[in-house]
Amino acid sequence: MTHVADRYDELLSLIHALASGDLAFRLRVPKAGEPGVHDDLEAVFLGLNMLAEELEATTVRRDAYQTALDELQRTQAQLVQSAKLAALGELAAGVGHEMNQPLQVICNHIEELPHLVEERDHEEILRSADEMQDAVGRASEVIRQLRTFARDAVRSEREHIDVGAMVHDSLVLFREDLRVRGIEVILDLADDLPPIHGNPIEVQQVITNLVLNARDAVTGRENATITLRTSVEPGAVLIDIQDTGPGVLPELRKQIFNPFFTSKSEENGTGLGLTISEQIMRRHGGTLTLRNNEPPGAHFTLRFPAEAP
Structure with a gap:
C-alpha cells in the first residue's frame, strides 16, 4: 500500500535530483485504482514528471544551440580572416606596382650611367641623379607607409x-x-x-x-x-x-x-x-x-x- 508520507519522500527525491542536474529522474505514477492512490497527489506527480521531461528536452536543445553557436562563431572568425587575407593580397599587389616603377627608373639610369660618364655629359649625369633620388624618395614613402601599416596592425590603441x-x-x-x-x-x-x-x-x-x-x-x-x-x-x-x-x-x-x-x-x-x-x-x-x-x-x-x- 502506498502511503502519502512515502509519496512526499519521492517528491523530495525528485526535487533533489533536478537540483543536482539529474533531469532523467522520474516519479513512479501508480495506475488508476491502485490501493492507496490519492488522485490529487498523483496528478501533481504526473505534472512534475512532465515538467522534468520538458526541462530535459530544453537542456538538450540548449546544448545543441550552444554547439551551433560555437560553430557559427568559428566560421565567422574564419571568414573575417579570409577577408583580411584578401585585403592583404590587394595590399601586396599594390606594393608591387608602387615599388616597380621607382626601381625601374633607377635601373634604367644605372644602365645609362656608364655611357654618360664616357661621354662626360655632366648635365645628363646630374639629371639622372636627380631622377634616381626622386625614385628613391617615392620608394621610401611606400616603405614608410608599410611600416606604419605593420606598426598599427600589431597594436589596437586608439589615437x-x-x-x-x-x-x-x-x-x-x-x-x-x-x-x-x-x-x-x-x-x-x-x-x-x-x-x-x-x-x-x-x-x-x-x-x-x-x-x-x-x-x-x-x-x-x-x-x-x-x-x-x-x-x-x-x-x-x-x-x-x-x-x-x-x-x-x-x-x-x-x-x-x-x-x-x-x-x-x-x-x-x-x-x-x-x-x-x-x-x-x-x-x-x-x-x-x-x-x-x-x-x-x-x-x-x-x-x-x-x-x-
Whole structure:
C-alpha cells in the first residue's frame, strides 16, 4: 500500500535530483485504482514528471544551440580572416606596382650611367641623379607607409588621427595600380579639419576597402574617376568616396551591407568587406552610408565624431 508520507519522500527525491542536474529522474505514477492512490497527489506527480521531461528536452536543445553557436562563431572568425587575407593580397599587389616603377627608373639610369660618364655629359649625369633620388624618395614613402601599416596592425590603441593625412596615406600603396588602370583620382581635402579618435589601421582599412571597391567598379570604363573628399559638420568629420562606375541598383541598396553579399565573382570578393567596414565605423561611434546615385556611380560617406578642441 502506498502511503502519502512515502509519496512526499519521492517528491523530495525528485526535487533533489533536478537540483543536482539529474533531469532523467522520474516519479513512479501508480495506475488508476491502485490501493492507496490519492488522485490529487498523483496528478501533481504526473505534472512534475512532465515538467522534468520538458526541462530535459530544453537542456538538450540548449546544448545543441550552444554547439551551433560555437560553430557559427568559428566560421565567422574564419571568414573575417579570409577577408583580411584578401585585403592583404590587394595590399601586396599594390606594393608591387608602387615599388616597380621607382626601381625601374633607377635601373634604367644605372644602365645609362656608364655611357654618360664616357661621354662626360655632366648635365645628363646630374639629371639622372636627380631622377634616381626622386625614385628613391617615392620608394621610401611606400616603405614608410608599410611600416606604419605593420606598426598599427600589431597594436589596437586608439589615437588622434589626422584625417587628411590618413586619406593621402591610404592611396600611397595603390597610386601606381590606379594610374596603370587609367583611373583618375581627385582629392578634395578640407583644411583645418579637427582630428578624430580611433584605431589608425581600422580607419585605413575602411578607406582602402572603399577605394578598392571603387577601383573595381570603374576599371575599363570611360572617364574612370574616383573622388575622395573631406569636410566637417557640427560635431563630425566626413570622408566621401565617390566613383563614376555603374552605381548600386535600387533593389540591391538594402543588401550591400549584409554578410556575404557581393556583386563580384567568388574569386574577387568575399562579401564581407562592407560588413566589416560598417562594424568598424560603429565601433568608432560613426556611420557608413551609401548615398543616392546622383550623379550615377557609388557614393559612400564615412561620418566620424570629431574630437572636442
